Amino acid sequence: MWTPSSPGFAQYYTHLNYGFSPLINANLVIGDPTPAEIAKYNDLLALKKTYPSLSVGMTFGGDIVDISPMSKACATDSARTTFATSTVQWTRKYGFDGIDIDWEFPGDTNRGGTANDPANFVLCMKALRDAIEAEQIPSGKSKLWLSAALPGGAGWGSHYQVDKSIQYVDWFNIMAYNIQGTWFSVAQCSAPLYDPFRGKGNTGNDIDAAVKYFVGQSGNQPGKFNLGMSFWGIAYVLQNPSNNQLGLADTFTGNQKLANPGPCSQQPGYMAYFETVQLLQQNHPQTSLDPKGDCKYFTYDTDQLVAYEDPDTIKVKVQYALDQKLGGVSIWGMDSDTRVLDMHKSVSGVTGVSNSPQSSPSTPGNTSGGSNSTTSSGSNTNSSGGSDSGNSSPQPTRSANSAVTNGISLVLIAALLSLQ
Template identity: 30%
Template structure:
């Protein structure tokens, strides 16, 4: 009997966007992650990160993206498990910055040709849409005029996607935006009221409010302000502020997808006896055994938390832990349940998780596979998974 996947796309159902960072194929040991590790039943949309840009063309990032039996093909093959699944290709990301986008956004002709080339690329490899992740227009080497040109680019992409669907009878390609959540990049990069109508969904990057670029500890996914936040800027660095901002700019609730984090942001403390939120810190925390990146710890790196002193920030609905000179803010099942309930109670379009390979996808914590993603599904999509309490 064919499985019933109606729960994914029936009218009024919430969306669950799952980012997959393809660089995780290179990680060590149990950290190695490939498309077959994704539980397709837990996502309505998978976003493959990342493609790059060369001239006016999309291009691959990994050597094995495009080859027969490569990562593109294996990711798209997940539709055999969940036929209603939509798979998008994300272009950009923090690492490549603004430079590759400047030429293609520069004129009507370059924007138009890029849009046509994007359609060919997405159709060739079986993707259902494009997630634009230019970080960020009119910033990081991009001139101020790119703010307006970015709106024009998104408008042209949506226009060409609509035109192609009308001419071919294909389902229209989706256009989403991985959107900034704080005023610094929002004000520099976007024309919100002009940009919103170009989008099918906005994937709000409502995380990284704090991190190792600062000299004090802070939780990167606080739902609300911390009690130590005093200035207006400080009190904007939380999920609730970002959601309010974009709703006030006119985005329909059903288009706004709230971002959640499966990774922790870590610090190295200046003094081991000062370990509270706001404690002095000198750098990112030591790399995890599998993700191997300073300042980042995946949830599945459970040994990083075992034996640590755990604390909870009640006003932010977020946990942190410390041991010696190491400090990490993270999310667990309890905090993600609160945040997913917030998205549901505000009737947003759904949730997004960055990223599936930083959840406990192997079940090494003794809590089953994907404890965080399943927790969010239980709330956002009313999809009961019967998971027990977390050991991580």
């Protein structure tokens, strides 16, 4: 995780989101942070002194077991008004520049959601937009921005009613990672660019399908979406160690607890990039590339398979975001990079965007008064982590042209680069 002694990552991003705020309390407002949490806020916000163009937001919600407080806070007009107004006040009180909503997932009754959540998500975004527009902006401050996280596909994605909610947000962050995993019958990339089984009994659980779905729902507004990526790899235990190619390798039974955990993260079934690098250096395995999924993989200790991203595969996905004219990219798990920030540098290398102390403040595309319009240069999107599968990774952007400058934004453990 980021600490005050490792601030160098900030030069590669336009926005940072802190994840996560205190939970919603019994009064349906965000709870008060502890002194220790406030100290962390201030550590992150202090980066703006070195990088004045940084915009730092707070992510509210996350991958939590009980989402009923969010459901209740958005259930009625009065509750939404209370929640929205108090959230704007909370955000200002602690010095943040924007509000990021990570509701996983509206309507998930297994987590305390209700059937009314999808419609109420739209109304809650409207209430937040209204509260932002009604705020008397403090002297020397800019209007707060509003973003929201989307899952990595149409399954839960339909519950966000993007065709209606998009008018209220400045950008969406598509959590296009942890799309595949041991809950499927074969080992694959965690976030395949293209599902190699698409059209073969599989509807397409991949980045391309997620992006095409949400952009289509938006009425073709790609600039209001950020492509979410992760630096985490996924680990499997093979049933048949000799069958060790992605797309062919049988997983165990959908339970990742048998996979060796990373020595630092200690999360079975997942591997931070720096841990993957250590394994490669220690074991010298043969690595392979999945050309459709765009991830690399290797086996070690006979039956352990790791599918992972590296600087080369991340570049391909950033270029995809550029080619699709998305607003930006976001990174979940900035703490999983190497000490020399190989992955962050790779993202920035494709976009050509950097954040120097001399740069002027950067603001994502604005949405006001419930309008679908964006700024003349387009809107910038960012995202924080999650998944469409209901299985979550350890929670913790296209290149610029003469008309559009894209960037990156980051949440304490997640980063966002806005490309427009």
